Amino acid sequence: MDRHLFNEIKHIAHSMFQKNFFGVFHGSISTRTSINSFSINRKFTILDDVQESCFIHLNCLGKQDYRWNEASVDVEIHKEIYKAFPNAKYISYTMPPYATAYSIAHDSLAPQDYYGKQMLGEITIYDPQKFTTWEKRAPHEIINFFQKNNTHLLLIKGFGLISYDRDLTEMVKKVAILENSCKLLTLSSVME
Numbered sequence: 001m002d003r004h005l006f007n008e009i010k011h012i013a014h015s016m017f018q019k020n021f022f023g024v025f026h027g028s029i030s031t032r033t034s035i036n037s038f039s040i041n042r043k044f045t046i047l048d049d050v051q052e053s054c055f056i057h058l059n060c061l062g063k064q065d066y067r068w069n070e071a072s073v074d075v076e077i078h079k080e081i082y083k084a085f086p087n088a089k090y091i092s093y094t095m096p097p098y099a100t101a102y103s104i105a106h107d108s109l110a111p112q113d114y115y116g117k118q119m120l121g122e123i124t125i126y127d128p129q130k131f132t133t134w135e136k137r138a139p140h141e142i143i144n145f146f147q148k149n150n151t152h153l154l155l156i157k158g159f160g161l162i163s164y165d166r167d168l169t170e171m172v173k174k175v176a177i178l179e180n181s182c183k184l185l186t187l188s189s190v191m192e
Contacts, residue, residue, distance in 0.1 A: 005031060010050050012172055013041075017048040021094035021175060027160075028072040028093045030082075031168075036060045038082050041072050073135075080139040081164050084147065088164040090171050095160035096179035098186055103157045109182065116181030119174060124149070127157045134159070153178060 013029055016022050022029075027047055030040035037059045041047060045054040056071050060082050068075060074093045081088050102109065109123040126145055128134045142162055145154055153174055154162040161178065165171035 006052055006055075008168055009055075012168055013047040013050050016092070016094060016172065016175070017046075019096070019176065019179070021092075021096045021179070022047040023095065026095060028074040028078065028091075030072075030078045030091045032082055032089050033057065035086070038078060040075055040078055042070050043072055045072070076139040077142055077162065080143045081146070081162075084143045085164065087166050089166045090168045091162070091164040092171060092175065093160060093162050094175055096175065096182070098182040099155055099179050100158065100160050102182040102186065103155050103159075109155065109178075109185075111178075111181035111185070112188070113181050113184045115177050116184075119177050120153070120181065123151070123153065123155055123178070125155050125157050128159060131158070 009029060009031060013022065016027075016029075021027065024046055025044050028041055029047065030038050032038045037057060039055045039057045041050065041054055042056050056067055058067060058071060058075070058079070060079050072078075077093065078091045081091050103125045107125055107127070109120075109125060111117050111120055126141075128137070128141070142154060146152075146164075152164050152171070155178070156162065161175060163171050163175055165174070
């Protein structure tokens with residue numbers, strides 16, 4: 001990954017960690033580095049203060065070697081998104097607390113704030129059903145959802161948020177707006 005791209009990812013990862021979108025040893029972020037390869041954070045990376053050594057470079061095609069075992073547990077999800085969507089340049093798996101909590105109690109999200117309505121519209125919350133088999137099913141079900149729905153955001157009940165985009169800032173902005181919309185809905189329900 002070139003220095004400029006790494007600095008962008010480092011800055012964004014730090015910001016997302018500070019907003020509690022990533023946890024300690026929790027979450028993932030990646031970038032496509034060529035048509036068939038990408039860089040993703042390693043397992044057990046704390047995304048608050050990443051170094052270049054915290055990322056591993058992988059190929060989407062061909063045989064998976066030992067490096068795949070060092071990559072984030074979300075690596076298969078990222079790989080499948082890159083394979084299915086050539087325009088995907090960045091991917092993140094986050095667990096924003098208000099959005100994840102909101103997903104547990106609801107089947108859809110209809111933001112009531114200005115930015116949520118303008119940028120997101122109504123969002124279907126995906127229910128993975130049984131968590132015991134989710135890790136194995138996730139890469140294929142996530143791709144299937146994205147292929148059937150015109151969105152780059154997938155809020156998964158009790159799991160978190162998968163997002164991808166061509167632009168890193170746009171991806172992160174949508175994650176932040178979704179989290180803020182859920183926060184405002186939660187706070188407004190308490191005030192009623």
